[in-house]
Amino acid sequence: MRASQFLIATQKETPADAEIISHQLMLRAGMIRKLASGLYTWLPLGLRVLRQVETIIREEMNAAGAQEVLMPAIQPAELWEETGRWQKYGAELLRVKDRHDRDFCVGPTHEEVITDMARNELRSYKSLPANFYQIQTKFRDERRPRFGVMRAREFIMKDAYSFHVDRDSLDETYEQMYATYSRIFERLGLDFRAVQADGGSIGGSSSHEFHVLADSGEDLIAFSSESDFAANIELAEAVAPESSGSQQSLEKVATPGQHSIEEVSSFLQIPAAETVKTLILRTDENCDQPLLALVLRGSDTLNEIKAAKIHGLSEPLVMADEKEVRTATGAAPGSVGPLDLKIPVYVDRAAAALAAFVCGANEDGFHFKGASWGRDCHSQYTVVDLRNVVEGDPSPDGKGQIQLKRGIEVGHIFKLGAQYASAMNATVLDANGKATVMEMGCYGIGVTRVVAAAIEQNHDENGIIWPDAIAPFSLALAPLNMHKSEAVREAAEALYRDLQAAGYAVLMDDRNERPGVKFADLELMGIPHRLVISDRGLKEGTLEYKGRRDAESRNVAQADVLDFLKEVLSGSH
RNA sequence: CGGGGCGUAGCGCAGUCUGGUAGCGCACCUGUAUGGGGUGCAGGUGGUCGCAGGUUCAAAUCCUGCCGUCCCGACCA
Numbered sequence: 001m002r003a004s005q006f007l008i009a010t011q012k013e014t015p016a017d018a019e020i021i022s023h024q025l026m027l028r029a030g031m032i033r034k035l036a037s038g039l040y041t042w043l044p045l046g047l048r049v050l051r052q053v054e055t056i057i058r059e060e061m062n063a064a065g066a067q068e069v070l071m072p073a074i075q076p077a078e079l080w081e082e083t084g085r086w087q088k089y090g091a092e093l094l095r096v097k098d099r100h101d102r103d104f105c106v107g108p109t110h111e112e113v114i115t116d117m118a119r120n121e122l123r124s125y126k127s128l129p130a131n132f133y134q135i136q137t138k139f140r141d142e143r144r145p146r147f148g149v150m151r152a153r154e155f156i157m158k159d160a161y162s163f164h165v166d167r168d169s170l171d172e173t174y175e176q177m178y179a180t181y182s183r184i185f186e187r188l189g190l191d192f193r194a195v196q197a198d199g200g201s202i203g204g205s206s207s208h209e210f211h212v213l214a215d216s217g218e219d220l221i222a223f224s225s226e227s228d229f230a231a232n233i234e235l236a237e238a239v240a241p242e243s244s245g246s247q248q249s250l251e252k253v254a255t256p257g258q259h260s261i262e263e264v265s266s267f268l269q270i271p272a273a274e275t276v277k278t279l280i281l282r283t284d285e286n287c288d289q290p291l292l293a294l295v296l297r298g299s300d301t302l303n304e305i306k307a308a309k310i311h312g313l314s315e316p317l318v319m320a321d322e323k324e325v326r327t328a329t330g331a332a333p334g335s336v337g338p339l340d341l342k343i344p345v346y347v348d349r350a351a352a353a354l355a356a357f358v359c360g361a362n363e364d365g366f367h368f369k370g371a372s373w374g375r376d377c378h379s380q381y382t383v384v385d386l387r388n389v390v391e392g393d394p395s396p397d398g399k400g401q402i403q404l405k406r407g408i409e410v411g412h413i414f415k416l417g418a419q420y421a422s423a424m425n426a427t428v429l430d431a432n433g434k435a436t437v438m439e440m441g442c443y444g445i446g447v448t449r450v451v452a453a454a455i456e457q458n459h460d461e462n463g464i465i466w467p468d469a470i471a472p473f474s475l476a477l478a479p480l481n482m483h484k485s486e487a488v489r490e491a492a493e494a495l496y497r498d499l500q501a502a503g504y505a506v507l508m509d510d511r512n513e514r515p516g517v518k519f520a521d522l523e524l525m526g527i528p529h530r531l532v533i534s535d536r537g538l539k540e541g542t543l544e545y546k547g548r549r550d551a552e553s554r555n556v557a558q559a560d561v562l563d564f565l566k567e568v569l570s571g572s573h
Numbered sequence: 574c575g576g577g578g579c580g581u582a583g584c585g586c587a588g589u590c591u592g593g594u595a596g597c598g599c600a601c602c603u604g605u606a607u608g609g610g611g612u613g614c615a616g617g618u619g620g621u622c623g624c625a626g627g628u629u630c631a632a633a634u635c636c637u638g639c640c641g642u643c644c645c646g647a648c649c650a
Contacts, residue, residue, distance in 0.1 A: 016584090016585070036642090037643090140648090143574070411650070514608060516611050516612080518611095520610070544609095
């Protein structure tokens with residue numbers, strides 16, 4: 001490709017509304033442009049990267065025996081009513097009506113459509129297992145789109161759905177997809193981790209996320225320092241510490257105006273880890289009490305995913321208002337404690353392990369010191385895992401300690417089980433001639449997000465540094481002063497021809513620009529390899545090579561350049 | 574959806590408080606010189622000041638409403 005015939009839309013200045021580096025660089029390098037909130041046009045440069053990512057995903061999915069399909073982006077409401085999600089999905093589902101006033105949605109995911117296809121086309125256990133995938137545009141009407149294509153409303157996803165006669169077959173394909181995903185992210189050249197994950201609203205029993213490690217990531221991942229344990233913090237089990245400290249006598253102390261944990265712990269000169277906070281939350285119709293209490297150490301934070309598993313708790317979690325808190329406990333928030341409450345009480349393992357703790361006295365302006373569960377709490381309570389793990393916690397597998405890192409979720413695999421197939425009556429005949437509901441798995445990769453994640457992980461102060469595998473061009477030719485120097489022009493054109501013939505994706509910067517402009521643009525765009533052709537070098541029969549990460553360039557004899565590139569670029573074609 | 578900020582040329586901004594000719598840098602076009610790190614000089618193109626209404630002799634500027642957009646809190650590839 002000649003730069004003179006390719007849209008090079010680089011910008012010097014960073015658009016004011018781009019927060020994270022990948023968003024800034026994608027705009028500055030001329031990969032994307034915003035059309036509206038959460039909607040982006042992919043310019044030629046960006047699209048080349050996107051296609052590279054898609055190609056790798058496609059190759060690996062095909063190699064794993066998955067079959068590519070393409071489903072409509074617009075889906076009829078009837079299918080979503082079959083699974084109940086037309087009601088349940090909420091505002092993120094963009095609903096539209098056609099000219100006949102029929103309801104449709106712009107697909108945020110495709111379980112319904114694929115299950116409909118499967119029940120129509122799959123009749124016998126003999127055609128199972130089957131795994132279908134597509135690379136397609138999704139739309140989720142996010143409350144708050146941000147970070148450019150990282151969290152856009154319209155985005156491209158590779159989604160795959162597998163169908164099975166039984167659980168064993170699902171397990172097998174799930175393992176195979178796990179391995180396939182690992183291979184895909186390895187080939188993409190990304191530093192990633194597979195972690196245990198919560199099934200989330202899509203449901204299902206077993207689930208792993210694939211995260212690209214980056215400080216800008218929105219997720220926290222817990223690792224063990226000693227073992228291969230890795231889990232999203234949403235799921236990571238917080239193990240109960242040894243019962244610590246010694247019993248003290250119970251003492252009621254006046255704590256006027258001291259409400260928050262920080263205030264109380266500094267007022268009483270007692271560490272937050274030896275205090276207890278009591279959160280009063282609303283319940284749903286499955287609970288005969290209007291409120292319940294969650295108890296954590298003052299130093300811990302509530303893990304809402306874990307809390308949501310408590311039976312009867314409203315979802316999403318809603319804190320009780322001040323009036324409700326007073327009715328239930330006799331005190332205002334800030335003086336509430338877990339002792340002798342009349343509502344159900346759930347105590348985090350770590351809080352339950354305290355031998356003596358500070359808590360609200362359920363009387364405005366008073367707290368207890370030295371409280372003990374066994375001695376002082378005369379009402380029932382349940383001990384559960386409620387807190388987020390923190391650095392230094394013991395790993396749940398008993399080996400090593402927890403470390404936390406930030407990650408960008410780029411892939412997620414689920415075992416869906418039979419929930420969709422059963423709701424939509426998707427059955428096949430088994431070996432006994434009996435109709436049996438299929439088991440399903442589902443496997444997603446955020447294709448557009450992968451592009452942004454790759455930049456988060458690979459950039460410097462001059463711009464993007466593409467991994468070879470997804471670079472928009474493998475290498476660039478930068479002929480200097482070619483519009484004046486016949487020798488440079490001829491050498492550059494000849495080299496360009498040879499490199500193209502050899503199959504390289506090469507960008508020939510034939511623009512009539514000064515060297516500094518070319519260097520800056522090529523670096524901003526992240527092209528991993530660069531050859532400079534100049535009068536100076538040609539006199540000595542050399543070209544100048546520089547890898548995007550190299551500090552210095554080196555000279556290569558003109559005659560050896562093809563062999564040299566073959567070596568440098570090996571593995572990337 | 575709640576709270577806050579911002580809407581002036583493709584991008585980054587000033588001007589708004591205190592009403593009176595719409596400005597700067599980058600980009601873009603022309604000419605010229607230059608030719609190894611976003612080059613210099615000269616000239617130039619481009620804006621219903623987010624939209625609508627109001628106040629006023631006069632509105633980018635004051636008032637009202639709406640829209641868009643970004644940031645902070647509940648979901649997810």
